[in-house]
Amino acid sequence: KNQVEQSPQSLIILEGKNCTLQCNYTVSPFSNLRWYKQDTGRGPVSLTIMTFSENTKSNGRYTATLDADTKQSSLHITASQLSDSASYICVVSAQAAGNKLTFGGGTRVLVKP
Amino acid sequence: NAGVTQTPKFQVLKTGQSMTLQCAQDMNHNSMYWYRQDPGMGLRLIYYSASEGTTDKGEVPNGYNVSRLNKREFSLRLESAAPSQTSVYFCASSESRSGPRGSYEQYFGPGTRLTVT
Numbered sequence: 001k002n003q004v005e006q007s008p009q010s011l012i013i014l015e016g017k018n019c020t021l022q023c024n025y026t027v028s029p030f031s032n033l034r035w036y037k038q039d040t041g042r043g044p045v046s047l048t049i050m051t052f053s054e055n056t057k058s059n060g061r062y063t064a065t066l067d068a069d070t071k072q073s074s075l076h077i078t079a080s081q082l083s084d085s086a087s088y089i090c091v092v093s094a095q096a097a098g099n100k101l102t103f104g105g106g107t108r109v110l111v112k113p
Numbered sequence: 114n115a116g117v118t119q120t121p122k123f124q125v126l127k128t129g130q131s132m133t134l135q136c137a138q139d140m141n142h143n144s145m146y147w148y149r150q151d152p153g154m155g156l157r158l159i160y161y162s163a164s165e166g167t168t169d170k171g172e173v174p175n176g177y178n179v180s181r182l183n184k185r186e187f188s189l190r191l192e193s194a195a196p197s198q199t200s201v202y203f204c205a206s207s208e209s210r211s212g213p214r215g216s217y218e219q220y221f222g223p224g225t226r227l228t229v230t
Contacts, residue, residue, distance in 0.1 A: 004155065043117070043203050043221030044156075089155070093217075101219075103155030 002027040004092050004104035012110045013080055021107045023073040023090030031093040035064050035075050038087045038106065047075070047088075080111045115139055117222035119204050125228045126194040134189040134225050136204030144207045145187035146171075146219065147179060149200040156203065162187055163209075194229045201226050 004025045013019045025033070032051045036044035048057040048064040050073070057064045061078045077084055090104040120135045138145065143164045148156040158171030162181040176198060178190045187206075191198060205219040 009153075041224070043205075043223050045221070046218055049218065091155075101158070103157070105153055105155050 002092070002094060002100075002102045004090055004102050006088075006090050006104040006107050008107060009105070010108040010110070012112060015080060015082060015111055015113050017080055019077050019080060019109065021075045021077075021088050021090075021109070023075070023104055025071050025073070025090070025092045025102070025104075027071075027092040027094050027102050029095045030068060030071075031095040033064075033066055033073050034091040034093070035062070035073075036089040036091060038089060040086070044089055077109070080109075082111050082113065085109060085111045117204055117206055117220055119202075119222040119225050121225060122223070123226050125230065126191075127230055128195060130194050131190065131192050132194065133191075134202055134204075134227075135186070136188065136222060137186045138204075138206040138220070139185065140206060140208075140220065141184070142206040142220075143184070143209050144217075145181065146205040146207075147177070147187070147189045148203045148205065149173065149198075150203060150224075151200050159189065159202075194227075196229050199227060199229045 007022045034049045035047045038044040047059050047062050050057050050066045052068050055066050063076045066073045087106040087108045089106045092102050094100050117138045146161040147159040150156045157173050159177050160179040162168045165184045168179050180188045202225045204222040207217050207219045
C-alpha cells in the first residue's frame with residue numbers, strides 16, 4: 001500500500017532559526033514528490049515539485065531534497081519567519097492511474113518570536 | 114484571477130440532511146478534484162473529474178456524489194449526511210491529470226468546514 005510518513009508531527013522553533021522536516025514514502029512506481037504549505041484555515045499551496053532525477057529544489061528560503069534510492073525527502077526552512085508557521089505536507093505521486101497522489105499527514109510548524 | 118473558489122465556507126448539518134458543496138475555477142483547467150481532510154490524516158481523494166463530462170471515484174467515495182456541471186464547476190453532494198462526514202472539504206484543479214510537470218500541478222480552494230451533528 002502506498003504510504004507517506006512525515007516527522008516530526010509538530011515542532012516549535014524560534015524566529016530566525018533553521019529547521020528540517022522529514023518525509024519517507026513507499027509509493028511505487030514513483031513519479032514526483034511535492035511539498036505543500038498549508039496555513040491555518042486555508043488550502044495547501046505548492047512549494048516545490050521534484051521528479052526522480054532531481055535531488056534538490058529551492059523556493060526562496062525553502063529547500064527540498066530527494067533521495068529516490070532511500071525514498072526519503074526533506075524540507076529545510078532557513079532563517080524562519082513568523083509567516084512560516086503552517087503545516088507542511090509531503091505528497092508523492094505514482095506513475096500510472098493519472099498520477100494518483102498520496103498525502104502525508106503533515107508537520108505543523110510554529111515559529112515563535 | 115480568483116483561482117479556485119468554494120462555497121460555503123462553513124456549514125452545520127443534522128444527520129440525514131443533504132447539501133451540495135460548490136467549487137469553481139477560472140484557470141481553464143481540465144481536471145478537478147474533491148478531497149477531505151481529517152485531523153492527523155492526509156488529504157484523501159473523494160472523486161475527481163479528469164475532463165469535462167467525466168467523473169471517477171477516488172479513495173473514499175461512499176456517501177458522496179459529484180457533478181461536473183461544465184469546465185469551470187465541480188460540485189460535491191451529500192445525499193444523507195452522517196457524523197462521519199464531519200471534515201474539511203477541499204476542491205482542487207489542475208491543467209490535466211498527467212503529462213509535463215506543470216500541467217498536473219494542483220491548485221486548491223480555501224476549503225469548506227462541514228460539521229454533521
